Amino acid sequence: MNAAPLIGLPVDRMLKTLRTYRQGPLLTVELNVPEEGNAVTDAMLEDLLTVLDEQDPAVRVLVLAAAGDEFCLGGDRREFPRHLADDPAGGGIRVNGTKALRVCEALTANPAVTIARVQGRAVGAGVGLALACDLRVGADTASFRLPELALGVPPAWGGLLPRLISEVGAARVRELILTARVFDAQEALGLSVLHRAVPRDALDDAVMAWARPVLRRSASALRVTKAMFNSLTATTRLADTSVFDPELLAAVLTQQHRPG
DSSP, X not given: OOSSSSTTSOEEEEOSSEEEEEETTEEEEEEOOGGGTXXXXXXXXXXXXXXXXXXXXXXXXXXXXXXXXXXXXXXXXTHXXXXXXXXXXXXXXXXXXXXXXXXXXXXXXXXSEEEEXXXXXXXXXXXXHHHXXXXXXXXXXXXXXXXTGGGTSOSOSTTHHHHHHHHHOHHHHHHHHHHOOEEEHHHHHHHTSOSEEEOGGGHHHXXXXXXXXXXXXXXXXXXXXXXXXXXXXXXXXXXXXXXXXXXXXXXXXXXXXXXX
């Protein structure tokens, strides 16, 4: 199948930066700005919040996918200068960061099982969106990068750093952040950034291999089990400072752009 999962389904909803597909209790949310590498913009965050906030309680599985060759090339860096021009004190950056945190928390706390379907490159915020999902499958040609430090900003987006440390481990994350190097699907699999790596044309089959049994589970048992996992993993992040991500990002960027 091509870049759109469950391609035989009609588009359920079309937003500025997203398309959704619905098949009963299965909802696919597709990042749909392929000409921009599905970079995360204010508009995309707003669209994601709209879909997640209005999600039908009957949805049992949510697939986060992307159109085109890339999953997500990270945050749209062109927006930072615009935000600073509008508000040199960093207000716009704080608003953007708060939306990013809300999106990632909505994916993690979602009552449905969330599955990230990754092809091409996942960079920065793209890694963050995938990590916020319960299960992650990637094409064996996919690649990943955490370039924030190389770009002069801290890894303060959507709770990315504590999720990485929780899922991967502090020692390995430290090396990935400090070097900002690219790592491939096989390494991502070994790091638990991915749960499975498959040929690109097998991505949909891999997604459905997870979705089918989940859709047969008791809805109430599924909700409770997800809540238990979220509660137990939260205990490993007692010092989680994600709430400060918008402030940290704004503080660094406003300092860098301060005259003189």
